[in-house]
Amino acid sequence: MTAWTDPPAPAPHAADWAAFKAAIAPVETIDEQSLVRQKSRDFYWYSPILKRQLNKHFGDIVALPANEAEVIKVTAACARMRIPLTVRGAGTGNYGQAMPLAGGVILDMTKMDRIVSLDAGVLRVEPGLKLIDLEAKTIPQGWELRFHPSTRRTATIGGFIAGGSGGIGSIAYGTLRDRGTVRALRVVTVEENPRTIVLEGDDVQKVVHAYGTNGIVTELDIALARTWPWAECIASFKDLMGAVRFAQAVGESDGLIKKELAVVDWEAAKYFKPLAGHLREGETIAIVVLAEAGLEAFRDLVEEHGGACVFERAGAEGDESIPPLYEFTWNHTTLQALKVDKSITYLQTLYPPPCHVDLVEKMWKEFGDEVPIHLEFARMSGRVGCFGLQLVRFTTPERLKEIIEFHNANGCPIFDPHTFLLEDGGMRMVDEAQYEFKRAADPHGLLNPFKMRAWEERTPTGGKWAEVRF
Numbered sequence: 001m002t003a004w005t006d007p008p009a010p011a012p013h014a015a016d017w018a019a020f021k022a023a024i025a026p027v028e029t030i031d032e033q034s035l036v037r038q039k040s041r042d043f044y045w046y047s048p049i050l051k052r053q054l055n056k057h058f059g060d061i062v063a064l065p066a067n068e069a070e071v072i073k074v075t076a077a078c079a080r081m082r083i084p085l086t087v088r089g090a091g092t093g094n095y096g097q098a099m100p101l102a103g104g105v106i107l108d109m110t111k112m113d114r115i116v117s118l119d120a121g122v123l124r125v126e127p128g129l130k131l132i133d134l135e136a137k138t139i140p141q142g143w144e145l146r147f148h149p150s151t152r153r154t155a156t157i158g159g160f161i162a163g164g165s166g167g168i169g170s171i172a173y174g175t176l177r178d179r180g181t182v183r184a185l186r187v188v189t190v191e192e193n194p195r196t197i198v199l200e201g202d203d204v205q206k207v208v209h210a211y212g213t214n215g216i217v218t219e220l221d222i223a224l225a226r227t228w229p230w231a232e233c234i235a236s237f238k239d240l241m242g243a244v245r246f247a248q249a250v251g252e253s254d255g256l257i258k259k260e261l262a263v264v265d266w267e268a269a270k271y272f273k274p275l276a277g278h279l280r281e282g283e284t285i286a287i288v289v290l291a292e293a294g295l296e297a298f299r300d301l302v303e304e305h306g307g308a309c310v311f312e313r314a315g316a317e318g319d320e321s322i323p324p325l326y327e328f329t330w331n332h333t334t335l336q337a338l339k340v341d342k343s344i345t346y347l348q349t350l351y352p353p354p355c356h357v358d359l360v361e362k363m364w365k366e367f368g369d370e371v372p373i374h375l376e377f378a379r380m381s382g383r384v385g386c387f388g389l390q391l392v393r394f395t396t397p398e399r400l401k402e403i404i405e406f407h408n409a410n411g412c413p414i415f416d417p418h419t420f421l422l423e424d425g426g427m428r429m430v431d432e433a434q435y436e437f438k439r440a441a442d443p444h445g446l447l448n449p450f451k452m453r454a455w456e457e458r459t460p461t462g463g464k465w466a467e468v469r470f
C-alpha cells in the first residue's frame with residue numbers, strides 16, 4: 001500500500017557556525033539566508049505531496065569546495081561537530097533529493113568541474129561539471145554521453161550519477177544501472193578522519209542513485225559513446241496505439257541508430273507551446289532523435305505505419321525558437337505541462353517487456369484523460385520496452401494513491417515520485433552491501449538524513465534491485 005511518510009518538522013541545526021567556518025577555512029561558504037534557501041530547493045514541487053511536506057525545510061549554510069582536499073576538510077568538521085551534510089549538484093532532482101531535512105551544511109559541488117582525462121572513450125571527471133559543458137569538451141573529440149537527462153543544459157554529472165537514472169540515449173544504452181557505463185567512483189567518507197574509497201565494477205552501484213546518502217563522489221569514470229550527426233523528428237499519428245506500435249517498430253529497427261524515442265498523447269502534447277505550429281490537434285506524436293543517415297528509412301517507416309512527419313531538424317539548421325526536442329521528453333514533458341496547468345503532476349512507471357504495449361493500452365483505457373500517456377522507450381536487458389512518465393490531473397492524495405495502486409496491481413510497477421525516501425521511490429530496496437557501505441562511509445548518519453529508510457530503521461530492506469528514476 002502506498003503510504004507517504006512525513007519528514008521530521010523543519011528546524012535549523014544548532015551548531016557553532018563561526019567555529020565551523022574557522023575549521024573549514026579557506027573553503028568558500030555562503031550564509032546569506034536568501035541564497036541558502038535557494039540552494040535548499042530542487043524540483044520537489046512537481047509533486048503536490050512533497051510540496052506540502054518539504055516546503056519549509058532549509059539548510060543553514062552552503063560550503064563550496066574547490067577540490068577533494070576541501071571536501072575532506074568539510075566532512076571532517078561535520079563528523080567532529082555532528083553537523084548534517086547534504087550534497088548538491090545543480091538541484092534539478094525531483095524528489096527533494098538534494099533538500100536538507102535536518103538543516104546543516106549544503107555541500108555545493110559545482111566548483112569541482114575539471115575534466116581529468118579522456119582515454120579510449122572513458123572520461124574521468126569531477127562531479128560538479130555541467131553536462132552541457134562536459135559535452136562541449138568531448139564532442140569535438142568524437143565522444144558524447146551515452147545518455148543524458150533532459151536537464152542536460154543545467155544538471156551536473158555527479159548529480160546525474162547520484163540522483164538520476166537514464167534519459168536521451170537510453171533507447172541505445174539502457175540506464176545507469178547497466179554494467180559498463182559508470183566505471184569507477186572515488187568517494188569521500190564522513191568521519192573524523194575521512195577516507196577516500198575507490199569503487200569499481202559492480203561496487204559502483206552502492207552509490208549510483210543513492211541520493212548522496214552514503215558517500216561524496218569527488219571523481220568518476222564514465223564510458224562515452226561515439227558521436228553522430230543527429231536529426232530530430234516528430235511523427236504524428238491519428239491514435240495513441242498506432243503511435244505506440246510505430247515506436248516499438250523504430251525501437252526494433254536495428255539499422256536505425258537512435259538516441260531518443262518517446263510517444264506523447266495529445267492530452268500531454270497540447271501543452272508543448274513552442275511546437276504548436278507543427279502539431280496536429282488531437283493526434284499523438286512520436287519524438288525521435290536518430291542519426292541523420294537513417295532519415296530516409298525512418299520516413300518510410302512513418303508512412304508504413306500511417307503517420308506523417310510534421311517536424312524535422314538536422315544539425316543546427318531550422319527554427320531556433322524551438323528548444324532542442326529533448327526538452328519535450330523525459331521529465332521535461334511534465335515541465336512543459338506544468339508551465340500551462342499548475343494542477344498537473346506525474347507518475348513514473350515500468351511497462352515491462354514483452355507485454356508493455358498491451359499494458360499501456362490497458363492503463364490508457366482505464367484512466368483516459370485523467371492520466372495522459374507519455375512513454376519513453378528504452379533498452380531493458382537487451383529488449384525494447386518502455387517507461388511511462390504519464391501526466392496526472394491531480395485531484396486528491398487518495399485518488400493519486402488509487403491510480404498508483406491500480407498500476408502496481410496490474411503489472412505496471414510505479415516508481416513513486418511522490419516520496420523523498422529512497423526505498424519507497426525508484427530504488428525499491430537498500431541491500432545489505434549498501435547498508436554496510438553507509439555504516440562504513442557515514443557512521444554518524446550525517447549524510448542527507450531521513451532519505452534512507454534502511455538507515456533510519458537500522459535494517460536493510462533486502463530483495464533484488466529494481467530501479468528507475470528520471
Ligand SMILES: Cc1cc2nc3c(=O)[nH]c(=O)nc-3n(C[C@H](O)[C@H](O)[C@H](O)COP(=O)(O)OP(=O)(O)OC[C@H]3O[C@@H](n4cnc5c(N)ncnc54)[C@H](O)[C@@H]3O)c2cc1C
Pocket residue numbers: 042043086087088089090091092093094097098109127148149150151154155156157158159160161162163164165166167168210211212213215216217218329330331332335448469470
Ligand atoms: C525538467 C526535468 C527533467 C528531468 N529529466 C531527467 C531525465 O531525463 N533523466 C533523469 O535521470 N533525471 C531527470 N531529471 C532529474 C534530474 O534533473 C537529473 O537526475 C539530474 O541529473 C540531477 O543532476 P543535478 O546536478 O541537478 O543533481 P542534484 O539535484 O543537485 O542532486 C541529485 C542527488 O544527487 C546527490 N549528489 C549530487 N552530487 C553528488 C556528489 N558529488 N556525490 C554524492 N551525491 C551527490 C544529491 O545529494 C541529490 O540527492 C529531471 C528533472 C527535471 C526537473
